[in-house]
Amino acid sequence: MTKSFFVIFLFFLLQTCQAELIPQTRIHPKFATAIPSSDEFYQTVLPSLKGKKVMLVTNPSGIGRRPERIQKEFAGNEVTIEHLIGLEHGFLGLEEEFSQTPVTIDATFGRPLYHIYKITDSELKNLVSEVDAIVFDVQDVGMRCYTYLSVLKRLMDASSNLKTQFILLDHIHIAMHLPPKGQKLKSNFKNFAGEFPSLLITGMTMGEAALFYNKEYLNEKVNLQILKVKGYQRIQGKYYEETGLTWNTPSPNLPMADSARNYLALVLLEGVNVSVGRGTQAPFVYFGAPWMTEPQILADKLDLTSKEKYFFSPVFFKPTFGPYKGKICYGLRMNLISFDYDPFELAFNLISKMKEQYPKEFKWNKSATNHWVDNLWGSENFRTSIDKGLSFNEFYKSFEKDEEEEKRRIAPYLVY
Secondary structure, eight states, X not given: XXXXXXXXXXXXXXXXXXXXXXXXXXXXXXXXXXXXXXXXXXXXXXXXXXXXXXXXXXXXXXXXXXXXXXXXXXXXXXXXXXXXXXXXXXXXXXXSSOOSSSEEEOTTTOSEXXXXXXXXXXXXXXXXXXXXXXXXXXXXXXXXXXXXXXXXHHHHHHHTTSOOEEEEEOOOOTTTXXXXXXXXXXXXXXXXXXXXXXXXXXXXXXXXXHHHHHHHTTTTOSEEEEEXXXXXXXXXXXXXXXXXXXXXXXXXXXXXXXXXXXXXXXXXXXXXXXXXXXXXXXXXXXXXXXXXXXXXXXXXHHHTTSTTSEEEEEEEEOOSSSTTTTSOEEEEEEEESOSOOOHHHHHHHHHHHHHHHOTTTOOBOBOSSSBHHHHHHSSSHHHHXXXXXXXXXXXXXXXXXXXXXXXXXXXXXXXO
16 A cells, blocks of 8 residues: 555545534435324325314414415315414414404415414304314424414313314424423413413423323313324434424524524523514524624623533624614624523523623513513513522522423323
8 A cells, every 4th residue: 555545545534534423413304214293194184084174273384384285185185174273473474473353364275364362262162163173283492482382272272172173283393302491380470472381491392282281281171183203202412403304484583493493592582672683684593782782792701601502793783673673783693502502591691691781771671561571481580580690500499390390290291
């Protein structure tokens, strides 16, 4: 073997070994071992609904991304779409704001689209009683404050004690690697962005949450059928991006899996007077405000507690929607290095340092009755702990037992 050949051989060997050491964080869908629940729905469940009337609850994160297939296959199986339920962002997932009317006519199907946050519980129960089955298929992010979980609860409440079949197409979400995290929801902080009786990070899929709620709160009075994601199992250190499942945008401000992963932490910034990048090209990646000058100083402070799992870099942006619409904002971009980070530790340290650096400009947003961050967290504890100047470790001790109890409580309902 010549010296030059040996050098070339050694170079390629090192390159190969190095490539094997670099973790692959995304898998091409054709190599996916996880099978979406929609496959089972179209192959076996939809034909079983022949001649029946259904209520359809979906958007482009579920089977709603292909309306033409819904029309063709439902008609082919003689299944009638009697009612549509409008989620927060509309059937096509394009609306930034809630509909202002209780019911509209959907342009795609020509059927009534009932906006669930605008109709009463009794009206919803009447609608559910008029159909043979509910088909529920939306992607969530594993957080109580993501309103699709509130929609699930309201529909299950309305289905209780009825013969209506509740068919839920389950999804794997971005927080599958995390156990339940946060604090118990106090009754006086319930709102549409926080109705489900779980911690802020639920530790469950939609399907698991439905099984949990049906047993623990409804005495199994909902005729529930869960279609699982086949070929998937929770494994510590395995993340959504490694499943090969395609991220289908569930709402305008979570266009990519990266935005959804940042959302786990940055959603708590909705409780303070900054923009979280809604109406920009990078929602839940950018955040800031016109008053947030010299953001690099804040970034440097945050780097001290990051454990090199993330870092922040300065940006300028001008939102076309939401807080500071049309105004130039100084701010930061969240750059995630490791998926293995504590989103609540990040949020707590971020808001604490922001309040410390901008004491005159910083404000907690208020709703009609509560501070908005209290509605998100489920109690006043997150906000008051920051106002008292507590460290994250001191704050964590106040709800550590809640997390331990919740792990035990939901364990019987975890199917992956």
